[in-house]
Amino acid sequence: MSRMGDVLAGFHAAWEFESDSVLIRYERGIRTPKLFxxxxxxxxxxxxxxxxxLTPGKRGTVVLRAEPRPGADPLMEAAAGQLREGCDPYRLVLSGERETLAEYYADELRSRLTESGPADRFLVPAPEVPLRFKAYDGKASFDGKTVHFRWFWTGASSTKWKAGDQSFPVAELSGVEWRSPEVFEGHLRLVPRDAGPGQTAQADHDPAAVVFGLGYGPVHESLPFAAAVLAAVRSRGTAAVPAAPRRDPADIAERIRHLGELHEAGLVTDEEFSAKKAELLAEL
Known part of the structure; x- marks a missing residue:
C-alpha cells in the first residue's frame, strides 16, 4: 500500500487498498457466490x-483473509459463524503464482492496523434498505424503521394466522437471531426488548419469526436483511426513511378470501375471523 488505490484482483473479488480502508468489489457471474x-x-x-x-488454498491457490474485529461488522455479527468458507466476504482467493504479491499486501496491511479486540459499535456500513425476501411461511420486509411479516396462508401455522400480520419497530427490538437456511430449522427471529428467558416459542409458531425452507430465505437475501435490522436496532433506527405504502386493495381482498378458507376449515374461530377481517379492511 505504498500508493492509494492499489488493487489486488483475485477470484470473485478485487481489493482496492486505500489509506484508511479496503474497498472490496465483488464480481458478478454464475460462478460468483450469490451473497457476493x-x-x-x-x-x-x-x-x-x-x-x-495468508494461507495455502485448494488447487494451487492462496487465500488472503482479513480478520474482522468482533462487533465491527453487522453482517458477520448476524452470520454468527454460520457462513460456509466459500461465502466468507473477507476471503480473497488468488492464483498461487501471485503469492509473493499477496504476501507484500498482507504485510503492508498488517503494518497499518492499530486496533484489536471487540469494537464498541459497528464500523462497517450495513446493507442498504429497503430490503425484503420470501420465507417459507411469509414475506419479510424492512424499510429501515420497521420490520413487517406478512403470512402466507399456504405455509404459516394457525398460530401465526391467528396472531395476524406483524410489524416490529426497531426501537422495540433488542436483537436478531439468524439461523442459516442451509441447515435444518433455519429461520430469522426478532427478539423483542421485553422478551424474558424461556418465552421463545418454536420458530414456526412464533409470530416474531419467519422460517426458511428449500428455496425460501436464501443466504444472499436473508443474511443482509438480518444485518440491516441488527444495525438499525443498535442505532435505535434514527435514520429517516420513506413511509411504507398503503396496502393494495386487491391484496386485501385476497387475504380476506384466504382467511375465509381457514374459517371454513375450522382453523380460526368466528370471533378471530371477524376481528382479523376488520383489521384487514381498516388498512384500505
Missing part, C-alpha cells in the same frame, strides 16, 4: 480489521 453478488461492494475501515492471514 448481492453485496456488490463493501468498504472495510482499517480499524474494523483485527489481523491478516
Amino acid at each position: 453478488q448481492a453485496l456488490g461492494e463493501r468498504r472495510i475501515p482499517l480499524d474494523a480489521i483485527a489481523g491478516v492471514t
Whole structure:
C-alpha cells in the first residue's frame, strides 16, 4: 500500500487498498457466490480489521483473509459463524503464482492496523434498505424503521394466522437471531426488548419469526436483511426513511378470501375471523 488505490484482483473479488480502508468489489457471474453478488461492494475501515492471514488454498491457490474485529461488522455479527468458507466476504482467493504479491499486501496491511479486540459499535456500513425476501411461511420486509411479516396462508401455522400480520419497530427490538437456511430449522427471529428467558416459542409458531425452507430465505437475501435490522436496532433506527405504502386493495381482498378458507376449515374461530377481517379492511 505504498500508493492509494492499489488493487489486488483475485477470484470473485478485487481489493482496492486505500489509506484508511479496503474497498472490496465483488464480481458478478454464475460462478460468483450469490451473497457476493448481492453485496456488490463493501468498504472495510482499517480499524474494523483485527489481523491478516495468508494461507495455502485448494488447487494451487492462496487465500488472503482479513480478520474482522468482533462487533465491527453487522453482517458477520448476524452470520454468527454460520457462513460456509466459500461465502466468507473477507476471503480473497488468488492464483498461487501471485503469492509473493499477496504476501507484500498482507504485510503492508498488517503494518497499518492499530486496533484489536471487540469494537464498541459497528464500523462497517450495513446493507442498504429497503430490503425484503420470501420465507417459507411469509414475506419479510424492512424499510429501515420497521420490520413487517406478512403470512402466507399456504405455509404459516394457525398460530401465526391467528396472531395476524406483524410489524416490529426497531426501537422495540433488542436483537436478531439468524439461523442459516442451509441447515435444518433455519429461520430469522426478532427478539423483542421485553422478551424474558424461556418465552421463545418454536420458530414456526412464533409470530416474531419467519422460517426458511428449500428455496425460501436464501443466504444472499436473508443474511443482509438480518444485518440491516441488527444495525438499525443498535442505532435505535434514527435514520429517516420513506413511509411504507398503503396496502393494495386487491391484496386485501385476497387475504380476506384466504382467511375465509381457514374459517371454513375450522382453523380460526368466528370471533378471530371477524376481528382479523376488520383489521384487514381498516388498512384500505
